[in-house]
Amino acid sequence: MLGLDWLFNWGPPPMKFDRPPVGLLAGWGRFPILFAQKAKKLGIPVVCVGLIDEAAPELEGMVDRFYWAGIAKLGRMISCFKYEGVEKIVMAGKLHKVRMNVSFRLLRYLPDWRMICAYFFGNRKDNKDDTLLLSLIDEFAKDGMTFASALDFCPELLVKEGQLTSYGVSASEEADIAFGWEMAREMGRLDVGQSVAVREKAVLAVEAIEGTDQCILRAGQLCPRGGFVVVKVAKPKQDMRFDVPTIGCGTIESMYKAGGRVLAIEAGKTIVIDQEETVALADRYGITIVARAA
Secondary structure (H helix, E strand, C coil): CCHHHHHHHCCCCCCCCCCCCEEEEECECCHHHHHHHHHHHHCCCEEEEEECCCCCHHHHHCCCEEEEECCCCHHHHHHHHHHCCCCEEEEECECCHHHHHCCCHHHHHCCCHHHHHHHHCCCCCCCCHHHHHHHHHHHHHCCCCEEECHHHCCHHHECCCEECCCCCCCHHHHHHHHHHHHHHHHHHHCCCCCEEEEECCEEEEECCCCCHHHHHHHHHHHCCCCCEEEEECCCCCCCCCCCCCEECHHHHHHHHHHCEEEEEEECCCCEECCHHHHHHHHHHHCCEEEEECC
């Protein structure tokens, strides 16, 4: 018998896998795509739930079973994974948190009952990133599902220590990196954001809900002469299951538009998407990327 889960998911009967499938909760960006490609190479079946307006549509053809779910449909997400026999899930991709502040958000996203109970009646002290994501993990745990780090499957995405680009840094830029590193670390400890933009040991912009790219562009507006340094680091107690610092070609495009000169990231704790292409783009624009140990 298919039971009520089949009616809820409006899909075919659950697949029969030769080995336990991994669930992929997919947000925005290329990270979910790279994870799906790596899992296929490893012969690991993937059941993906893509977040509407976030996940890339091409994911549907890259995994063994795919479902769409709205960002406020927590019950839908849990039901889809449970229906396919998923016990271990990874998160990959960005969720644009600014969506939480749109007008008439309840009407726009129509949260299901599971989300209403978790978000409005859950025992949370705040709505910081870690708080929200850990409460999400707790909801899945109630149905017997645990979360792992997607990087357990593709650790090669984590950047190694060293200078990635052809261009080095000056003494003043080194000083700004050191200054910005301390500031970014403290912002991470407070779970505010991962990035800061610095010029001459003065903070130009701090990343918050808007994300790294918008933080960089704002720094460019506040420092029209450009030449500033952007530092992006992991939180002091970074949970590698989610919200791992990530850069890619989009980050470099933002640096170029804003007039940024140096991008300093944390080695072993930062994902570089399409590293070869990202580094080549930075070289073309005369931007330095350096990965430093904590």
